[in-house]
Amino acid sequence: MIKKINFATVLLLFVSVNIAFAQFQVPTNYLPGSNMNQPNAVNKPIGNSKVTKREIINTSNQKNELDSLVNQRQSDALTNQSIEEDSIKKAKITLQNKIFGFSIFNKKAGTFETNLKMATPKNYILGPDDELIVDINGYSEEHYNLTVSADGYVKINKVGNVYVAGLTIDEARNRLIYKLSSIYIGLKKFNGRTDINGLYASVSLGNIRTIQVSVVGEVQFPGTYSVPSLARVMNVLYLAGGPTENGTFRDVQLIRHNKVLAHLDLYDFITQGFSKGDISVQDQDIIKIGLYKSRIEVKGRVKRSAFFEPLPTENLAFIFENFVGGFTENAYKDLLKVERITKTERKLIDINYAIANSFYPADGDIITAESITENRYENRVTLSGEVFRPGTFSLDSKLTLSNLIKRAGGVKENAFLARVNINRLNKDFTPGIMSVNLADVLSGKAEDVMLEREDKITVFSITELRESYTVTIHGEINGVKENLDKKTAIGDTKTKQQENGNNAQNESSSEISDKLKSDNISNVLLNRQVKITIPFQTNMTVEDLIIKAGGLRESASTGFVEVVRRKKNEFVENQDYSSSQIAEVYKFSISKDLIVDNSASKFVLNPFDEVFVRSSPNYELQQFITLQGQVLFPGVYGLEKKDDRLSDLIKRAGGLNKQAYPEGAKLIRKTELSESESELKKKQIKDFNDNYSGIEINNASESSESNHETIGINLVAALAQPGGPDDIQIINGDVINIPREPQTVKITGEVLYPNNVKFTESKSLGSYISSAGGYTSSSARKRVYVIYSNGSVKRAKNFLFMRFYPRVERGSEIIVPKKLKSANTSQQIVSLVSVLTGTVTSIIGIITLIKATAQ
Known part of the structure; x- marks a missing residue:
């Protein structure tokens, strides 16, 4: 019984160990995206040699391990993305980006893949699953x-069976x-040959x-990573992501059978492409990356x-030549600052x-290479101004001012040679200046x-040392300027300075300000x-x-x-300067054709002269008026004389036709109000409304800068x-x-029913208002007025206690203004009652006092 129990215990222990080994087996695979792990495929012979494409054989367990590794990497990537927002992680990433060689293993693009098409190495060791x-x-x-079991x-x-493993x-x-x-x-060897009998065999790795x-x-x-048996150290190292920020790049060790088999220096691979130590790996190899031993910053x-x-044997020159790459063009090589x-x-070296x-x-x-001093030259002088080739020049030995002028091509014709400035730095670097007569030097x-280093020589222009000379012309000229920008509209044209250095600008504008212009005939x-x-x-004439x-x-x-020429008064001792003359005016005639001959004027202009070309006295632009309505030939007519009248125009139009109503003829004229006149008119209307706050003027329109007004005319009298x-x-x-002759009268304003009614000769104004329903409660009866068809206006008049209304004619318009209730009427009533009450009380008091005194 005891033996059975012991046997069952041993069996249970063996099963438990197998299950635990299966559960705790370390996942072994490598990064996705590589060609090294491909599913099994059927080998297809190629040509007569029957060579098949080399592939990697993965088992189902390896496939599961690959998927788990991929998922784990993706999860880590998401986790790292969220952690990067932390300041510590950002500092770590900043450090990693500054480590030389770190980015090679962490770039999203590019891979270190095993070359599956390479010839099989002679020292390749066969093992299970090789073909x-x-x-x-x-x-x-x-x-x-043949697959190795x-x-x-x-x-x-x-x-x-043939044993080939190892x-x-x-x-x-x-x-x-x-x-x-x-x-x-026939495959038996004969003197080392296998094809002596015409039969031979080839063995290759599939x-x-x-x-x-x-x-x-x-x-x-x-x-632990599953890699192809042809993989090398760099392939595995890339799959593992390379060294960390604390890892060494100079000593990557390959350990096999508990011995260090090879050392790989990544700097040799990065800087020179040497692959010493990058050997093929074998099953159960270990790649170890230790901590860095020394690190510097350049x-x-x-x-x-x-x-x-750096390694202990590498000096600063070796580091700069092989790792740093050398200095930039503007580096100061005589001094490197080392912070140790x-x-x-800490100390500086x-x-x-x-x-x-x-x-x-x-x-x-920390080794710092500084820049040379910017904008500082050891042998520079600067020449500017009126020379043919200004700029910077090298200060050779014994360079003089005259030699420098010759090197710059000489001075221009407009150069001011009497005084040339040389800006020179003193010994204490304070700015100084010296003046030289260049004409005497030359x-x-x-x-x-x-000359000395950093001297700045300036040759001035004659035109720069005087006021900008201009002349101005006004009046009847075309306004197209010579060699100016014709695309710019007249009135807003400005051009660049002329090549002779004159600061004067070519400007064109209107003779008078736009604000002062008007359409009056006299101002056209x-x-x-x-x-x-x-x-x-110089020598410019009027022409x-x-x-x-x-x-x-x-x-x-x-x-x-x-x-008009400026008055110049040179100072003379004991001369009287009390004269009121401020300018000299010259008047003369010129040739109409502007031809240069004996008839041309010889008047030479001076700077700042103002020339005026007037209009011809009898020159007038065409003027037009419009005739509308009941004439034989309505339309637009040009004025023939300055004093044309109404009767002249009606006569030219063929007279009135039979339907004409001359009593209602209107003259509409455009009026121009300046800004001040417009403001004055607005103020007058406001004052009128303030003074007569009980009446609202319905037809009062605010003035504007441009408006039309109707002028009441008596065409019947004009024609008669x-x-x-x-x-x-x-x-x-x-x-x-x-x-045409109208048949109605229009009643508008504060009436019960504003409308048009038939004109009746004997009907009064009150009768017309009654035809419109009569007045309303808010009518201003005293302010009734009539607008006649010819534009004239008449209002009601009061004499003593009598009111006279204007006569109503055909086509008239009767307007009844609105009477507004004052906003403070109730307050005025209360105030009036209070005053009356107080007055009555005072009178009663006085009467009582008188009676009491009389008794």
């Missing part, structure tokens, strides 16, 4: 795909040919197995700023790069000046006059100025030209007596409207 491809050719042909055997028909590919080839020679007689390699130490993703004006991990950590504090071969950095050193009358010619200012030129201004208009008067007082003169823009 051997055997081809027999000659008088007998056969093809074998878990026990290390390959099975060949008619030959049996053999190199060459050893396995010899053993397989030897075994196959038992059924293929699908390769997956091996287990562990990565430990300071690595991003430590663990920054500043260098080609590669980063944290580097001592046992108790100044190193000249010339001794970099003997300087070995210590752990924690002619040899004065001693030449020796004045409004279009032009004012142009152009730079002054020259007119040509530059675009020529004369047709309206210009050439017989009356004025030039041409030239009489009612026959008024007409002007440009007038509109005369002669209506």
Whole structure:
């Protein structure tokens, strides 16, 4: 019984151990996206050799391990993304980005994949799941795909099992040919040859197995990885994410059978591409990355700023040449600043790069390469101003001012040679200035000046040292300026300074301000006059100025030209300056065609002269009026004379037709109000409303800058007596409207039913208002007025206690204004009652007092 219990216990323990081993087996696989893990595929022979494409064989367990690893990596990526928002994580990432070589293993793009198409290495060790491809050719042909079993055997028909595990590919080839020679007689060796009888065999490696390699130490993703048996150390290291920020890049160790088999220096691989130590890995190999031993930082004006991990035998020159990449172009190489950590504090070391071969950095050193001094030259002088080639020049030995001027191509014609400034720094770097007569220096009358470093020489222009000379022309000119920007509208044109250095600008504008313009007939010619200012030129005449201004208009008067010249009063001792004259005015005539001949004027302009070209006295622009309504020929008519009247226009239009109603003729005229006049009119309306707050003026429209008004005319009287007082003169823009004979009268305003009623000759104004329902309670009866069809207005008048209303005619409009209730009427009533009550009380008191006194 005890034996049975012990046997059951042992059996249960064995089963538990197997289950625990299956549960705690370490996942072994590698990163996704690689070609190294592919599902099994059917081998397809290629050509006569029957060579198949090499693939990796994965079991179902390996596939599950791969999926679990992928999921874990994705989960870690999401976790890291959220942690990166933390300040500590950000600082860590910043450090990682500054470590030299760290980004190679952490870039999203690019992989280190195993080359599956490479020739099989002669030292390749066969193991389980490897596939051997055997081809027999000659008088007998056969093809074998042999997979190494878990026990290390390959099975060949008619030959049996052949043990190949642990053999190199060459050893396995010899053993397989030897075994196959038992059924293929011709494969037996004859003096070392296998094709003596026309029969030979080839053995190659097909699908390769997956091996287990562990990565430990300071690595991003430590663990055990399933990789192809052709993988090398760099392939596995890339799958593990490379070293951490504390890991070493200089000593990656490959451990096999508890011994360090190879050392890999990643700096050699990164900087020079050397793969020494990057050997093929085998099953159960261990790759170890230890902690870095020394790290320095190089920054500043260098080609590669980063944290580097130098070896004790590498000096500063070696580090700069191989790792840093050297200095940038503007680096100051004579001085490198080294910040070193001592046992108790920090200290600074100044190193000249010339001794970099003997300087070995210590752990924690911060090496800074500074920039040269910007904008500072050891041999520079600057020449500016009126020379042909201004700029900066090198200060050669014994460079003088005259030599510098010659090197710059000489001075320009407009250079001011009497005084040239040299700005020079004193010994204490305070600015100083010295003046030189360049004309004397160039002619040899004065001693030449020796130049010094950072001297700044300025040659001035004659035009810069005087006021900008201009001349101005006003009046009847076309306004197209010579060589100016014609795309710019007149009135807002400005051009650049002329090449001679004159600061004067070519400006064109209107003769008068836009705010002062009006459409009055007397101002039409004045409004279009032009004012142009152009730079002054020596010996310029009036005709020259007119040509530059675009020529004369047709309206210009050439017989009356004025030039207004500034009055210059030079100081003379004991001279009387009390004269009131402020300018000199010259009047003369010029040629209409502006031809240069004996008839041309010889008047030469001075700077700042103002030239005026007037309009011809009899020159007028066409003026038009509009005639509407009941005439034989309505339309637009041009005025023939300045004093054309109503009767003249009606006569030119053929007279009135039979339907005309001359009593209702209107004259509509455009009025121009300036801003001040408009404000005054608004103020008058406001004052009127304030003074007569009980009445609302319905037809009072606010004034504007441009408006039309109707003028009441008596066309019947004008036609009956041409030239009489009612026959008024007409002007440009007038509109005369002669209506048909109206049959109604219009009643509007504060009546019960505003409408149009039939005109009756004997009907009074009150009767018309009764036809509209009569007054309302808010009617201002005293303010009733009538607008007649010709535009005239009449209102009701009061005399003593009698009220006289205006007569109503055909086409009239009767307007009854609205009487507004005062907002303080109730307060006025209360105040009046209070005053009356107080007065009555006072009177009663006085009477009582008188009676009491009388008794």
